[in-house]
Amino acid sequence: xxxxxxxxxxxxxxxxxxxxxxxxxxxxxxxxxxxxxxxxxxxxxxxxxxxxxxxxxxxxxxxxxxxxxxxxxxxxxxxxxxxxxxxxxxxxxxxxxxxxxxxxxxxxxxxxxxxxxxxxxxxxxxxxxxxxxxxxxxxxxxxxxxxxxxxxxxxxxxxxxxxxxxxxxxxxxxxxxxxxxxxxxxxxxxxxxxxxxxxxxxxxxxxxxxxxxxxxxxxxxxxxxxxxxxxxxxxxxxxxxxxxxxxxxxxxxxxxxxxxxxxxxxxxxxxxxxxxxxxxxxxxxxxxxxxxxxxxxxxxxxxxxxxxxxxxxxxxxxxxxxxxxxxxxxxxxxxxxxxxxxxxxxxxxxxxxxxxxxxxxxxxxxxxxxxxxxxxx
Amino acid sequence: xxxxxxxxxxxxxxxxxxxxxxxxxxxxxxxxxxxxxxxxxxxxxxxxxxxxxxxxxxxxxxxxxxxxxxxxxxxxxxxxxxxxxxxxxxxxxxxxxxxxxxxxxxxxxxxxxxxxxxxxxxxxxxxxxxxxxxxxxxxxxxxxxxxxxxxxxxxxxxxxxxxxxxxxxxxxxxxxxxxxxxxxxxxxxxxxxxxxxxxxxxxxxxxxxxxxxxxxxxxxxxxxxxxxxxxxxxxxxxxxxxxxxxxxxxxxxxxxxxxxxxxxxxxxxxxxxxxxxxxxxxxxxxxxxxxxxxxxxxxxxxxxxxxxxxxxxxxxxxxxxxxxxxxxxxxxxxxxxxxxxxxxxxxxxxxxxxxxxxxxxxxxxxxxxxxxxxxxx
Numbered sequence: 001x002x003x004x005x006x007x008x009x010x011x012x013x014x015x016x017x018x019x020x021x022x023x024x025x026x027x028x029x030x031x032x033x034x035x036x037x038x039x040x041x042x043x044x045x046x047x048x049x050x051x052x053x054x055x056x057x058x059x060x061x062x063x064x065x066x067x068x069x070x071x072x073x074x075x076x077x078x079x080x081x082x083x084x085x086x087x088x089x090x091x092x093x094x095x096x097x098x099x100x101x102x103x104x105x106x107x108x109x110x111x112x113x114x115x116x117x118x119x120x121x122x123x124x125x126x127x128x129x130x131x132x133x134x135x136x137x138x139x140x141x142x143x144x145x146x147x148x149x150x151x152x153x154x155x156x157x158x159x160x161x162x163x164x165x166x167x168x169x170x171x172x173x174x175x176x177x178x179x180x181x182x183x184x185x186x187x188x189x190x191x192x193x194x195x196x197x198x199x200x201x202x203x204x205x206x207x208x209x210x211x212x213x214x215x216x217x218x219x220x221x222x223x224x225x226x227x228x229x230x231x232x233x234x235x236x237x238x239x240x241x242x243x244x245x246x247x248x249x250x251x252x253x254x255x256x257x258x259x260x261x262x263x264x265x266x267x268x269x270x271x272x273x274x275x276x277x278x279x280x281x282x283x284x285x286x287x288x289x290x291x292x293x294x295x296x297x298x299x300x301x302x303x304x305x306x307x308x309x310x311x312x313x314x315x316x317x318x319x320x321x322x323x324x325x326x327x328x329x330x331x332x333x334x335x336x337x338x339x340x341x342x343x344x345x346x347x348x349x350x351x352x353x354x355x356x357x358x359x360x361x362x363x364x365x366x367x368x369x370x371x372x373x374x375x376x377x
Numbered sequence: 378x379x380x381x382x383x384x385x386x387x388x389x390x391x392x393x394x395x396x397x398x399x400x401x402x403x404x405x406x407x408x409x410x411x412x413x414x415x416x417x418x419x420x421x422x423x424x425x426x427x428x429x430x431x432x433x434x435x436x437x438x439x440x441x442x443x444x445x446x447x448x449x450x451x452x453x454x455x456x457x458x459x460x461x462x463x464x465x466x467x468x469x470x471x472x473x474x475x476x477x478x479x480x481x482x483x484x485x486x487x488x489x490x491x492x493x494x495x496x497x498x499x500x501x502x503x504x505x506x507x508x509x510x511x512x513x514x515x516x517x518x519x520x521x522x523x524x525x526x527x528x529x530x531x532x533x534x535x536x537x538x539x540x541x542x543x544x545x546x547x548x549x550x551x552x553x554x555x556x557x558x559x560x561x562x563x564x565x566x567x568x569x570x571x572x573x574x575x576x577x578x579x580x581x582x583x584x585x586x587x588x589x590x591x592x593x594x595x596x597x598x599x600x601x602x603x604x605x606x607x608x609x610x611x612x613x614x615x616x617x618x619x620x621x622x623x624x625x626x627x628x629x630x631x632x633x634x635x636x637x638x639x640x641x642x643x644x645x646x647x648x649x650x651x652x653x654x655x656x657x658x659x660x661x662x663x664x665x666x667x668x669x670x671x672x673x674x675x676x677x678x679x680x681x682x683x684x685x686x687x688x689x690x691x692x693x694x695x696x697x698x699x700x701x702x703x704x705x706x707x708x709x710x711x712x713x714x715x716x717x718x719x720x721x722x723x724x725x726x727x728x729x730x731x732x733x734x735x736x737x738x739x740x741x742x743x744x745x746x747x748x749x750x751x752x753x754x
Contacts, residue, residue, distance in 0.1 A: 151612035232612050235528035240640045241618070249639045252629040259636045262626045263617045 003065040004034045005317035011038035052077035061328040085109040086324040099337040109337045114316035116141040125344035127284035127295040134216045134286040142224030146275040153226040157312030160265040171203035174219040200227045209339035275303045278311040291371040322356040380442040381411045382694035388415035429454035438705040462486040463701040476714040486714045491693040493518040502721035504661035504672040511593045511663040519601030520689045523652040530603040534689030537642045548580035551596040577604045586716035652680045655688040668748040699733040
C-alpha cells in the first residue's frame with residue numbers, strides 16, 4: 001500500500017534508479033502497473049538474509065516497508081550489507097538493539113520514519129527544543145474514512161490486525177517523568193478539527209522510541225476516531241470478542257479474536273476510490289522567555305484524487321522518501337539506528353522535511369501561543 | 378426456571394395434587410429441593426406423545442412450560458389426552474392450528490399465558506373493549522437486571538438464544554389496519570418509568586396472536602432495555618456477529634452467531650441471588666363518550682427476596698397458574714386453543730386475574746385519561 005507511493009516518489013525526477021523487491025509476484029505486478037517502466041522489480045523474500053544482502057549491497061539508499069513481523073530481520077540484513085536505510089516497517093521489537101552494529105559498520109539507519117511514528121517524533125522533539133523547558137508532549141493521530149458509516153465509522157488503511165492490537169495492548173505514557181501504563185481505549189477526550197469536526201481520542205501505545213529518547217515529564221499518544229467508535233470497540237473488547245484464548249463452539253475450536261477479525265476486516269477495507277483522510281495534532285507545552293508557551297502542529301490530509309494514493313500512503317511514504325533522499329545526498333549522515341527525533345537537532349533539516357512535504361501537498365501547520373499571543377506560522 | 382414457581386403456586390393451599398414431569402433428573406431434583414414433599418416428580422420426555430398422554434389423562438388441569446421447540450408437540454399430546462391445558466412454552470409455530478382438534482375433543486387450551494405474551498394480550502384486549510373505539514395498542518416490556526453493568530447492561534432470565542432471535546427476526550406491526558414488517562431493534566424511543574428512570578424501547582416481533590385476534594388499526598410491541606443496549610446490539614448485528622452463515626476461520630468452520638452466543642451467554646446469566654426486574658406498559662388509546670381516551674397499564678416487579686423466585690419467573694408463572702386454577706374450577710371453559718385475549722370479554726375474569734396477581738405481590742396499575750382528566754385506579 002505504501003511501497004508503491006515510495007517507489008513513485010523516488011523515481012520522479014530521474015535522480016534514482018529504483019528497484020522494488022517483494023516476495024509476491026502479484027504485488028510486483030501491481031507496482032509495475034502503478035509506476036510503469038520507471039522502476040525495476042525483482043522477486044525476493046525480504047526475510048531471506050542472503051538474498052537481501054546481495055540485493056541491497058552498493059545501493060545509495062534502501063527504503064524498508066515490510067510486514068512488521070520481518071522488519072527487524074530486514075534491518076539486520078541491510079546493516080550487514082552496509083547500505084544506508086530508512087524504514088517504515090514498524091517492527092514490534094526495539095530496532096535500537098542493532099544500533100551498535102550499525103555504528104560499527106558506519107550505516108545510517110532511520111526507523112519508524114512514517115507519519116506517526118515518524119513526523120510525530122520529529123515535531124515533538126523539534127518543538128521541545130524551541131522551548132526553554134518542555135513540560136508536556138501530546139500526540140493525537142488517526143487515519144479515517146471520509147464517510148462515516150455505522151456501526152464502525154472506521155476503515156483501516158493498514159493491516160486491521162494491527163488496529164485491534166492497538167485496541168488491546170496496554171498504552172505506555174509518561175507522567176511526572178515516569179513511564180506509566182493504562183489500558184488501551186481509556187481516558188477518552190473530544191477534540192475539534194477544522195474541516196472535520198469533533199473527534200474522540202483515547203490511549204494507545206504509540207510513544208515507542210520517544211519513551212526513551214525525549215526527556216519531557218508528561219508525554220502521551222492517543223488515537224483519533226469518530227465519536228462512538230471507541231465505546232463500541234471497548235464493548236467488543238470487554239465482551240471478550242478480542243480474546244486470544246481458544247474456545248470450543250460446537251465441534252469447532254476457535255479464538256474469538258480470529259472470528260471477530262474474519263468478520264470485521266472485510267468491512268474495514270477501503271473500496272476502490274473510497275477517500276481516506278489523516279488527522280494529526282502534536283502539542284508541546286512548556287516555558288519560553290519566562291512565559292507559558294504552547295506549540296501545536298496540525299496535519300489534515302485527504303486522499304490524492306490525481307494519483308489515487310491514499311492519504312495514509314502519502315503521509316506515511318513521504319517522511320521516508322524525504323529522509324531517504326537526505327541520506328542518499330549525504331545531508332543526513334549519522335551512523336547507528338535511530339528514530340526521526342534524532343534529526344530534530346538540525347533546524348535546517350526539519351525545515352527541509354516540512355518544505356518537501358508541502359511540495360507534495362501534505363501541509364503541517366504550526367500554531368504558536370506564548371502568554372496570550374497566538375500565531376499560525 | 379418458571380416451572381418450579383408454577384408448581385409451588387399450585388401446591389400452596391393444598392387444593393391440588395401436583396405432579397412435575399421433566400426429562401432431566403437434575404431438574405426434577407432441583408424441583409424437589411424447591412417444593413419438598415408437596416409435589417410428586419416423574420421423569421418423562423415431554424416430546425414423547427404416548428408417555429405424555431398416559432401421564433396427563435384424567436388431570437384436572439395441565440400446565441405447560443416446555444422448551445419452545447417441543448411446545449407444539451406437547452400441546453398436541455395434551456389435547457389428545459383430553460386434558461384442559463394452560464401453557465407458557467411460547468412455541469414458534471401458531472398453536473391455533475390445533476384449535477379445531479381441541480374443539481372436537483372439548484379441550485380448553487390457553488397458550489402464550491405468561492406476562493408478554495400473556496397479560497399483555499389480556500390487558501390490551503380488555504382495554505380496547507372499555508373504549509367505544511380503540512385506535513392503538515402499544516406494548517412495552519422488558520426483563521432487566523437491577524444492576525446496570527457495561528457493556529451490556531443486560532442479563533437474560535430466559536434462554537439467551539431467544540433474546541438474540543428477538544434482535545434479529547423482523548418485527549410485525551399493524552399500521553392502518555395492515556400488518557407491516559420492520560427490522561428488529563428499529564424505531565427506538567425513550568420512556569420514563571417510576572423507580573427505574575429512562576428505558577429505551579425498540580421493535581421486536583412480539584404481537585403474536587394479537588396480530589389476528591384484535592381488530593385495532595395501530596398495534597406495536599417493543600422490547601425495553603437500558604439505554605445503550607439497543608445500539609450495541611444493532612452494532613453487533615450489523616457487524617455480522619449474529620450471522621448464521623458458516624464461515625471459515627483458520628482451519629475451523631463456525632457460524633458467527635454460535636461463537637457470539639458462546640461468548641455472550643455466560644455473561645448474560647444471572648448469578649445466585651442477583652436481582653432481576655420486570656417492566657411492562659400497555660397503552661391503549663381511542664375514543665369514549667366523544668372524548669379521546671387513553672388507558673395505560675404499568676407493571677414494575679422485582680425478584681422476590683423471600684422465595685428467591687426471579688421476577689421473570691413470578692410474572693410469567695402467575696398468569697398461567699391463575700388461569701389454570703380458573704380452568705380447573707370450571708370458571709373458564711372454552712373448548713379450543715386460544716391466547717389470553719380470549720378471556721378479555723368477561724370483566725369478572727379479568728378482575729379476578731388482576732386480584733390474584735395482587736395477592737401474590739405482582740401489581741398492575743391502570744392509569745385512565747379521558748380528555749384532560751387522569752386517574753390511577
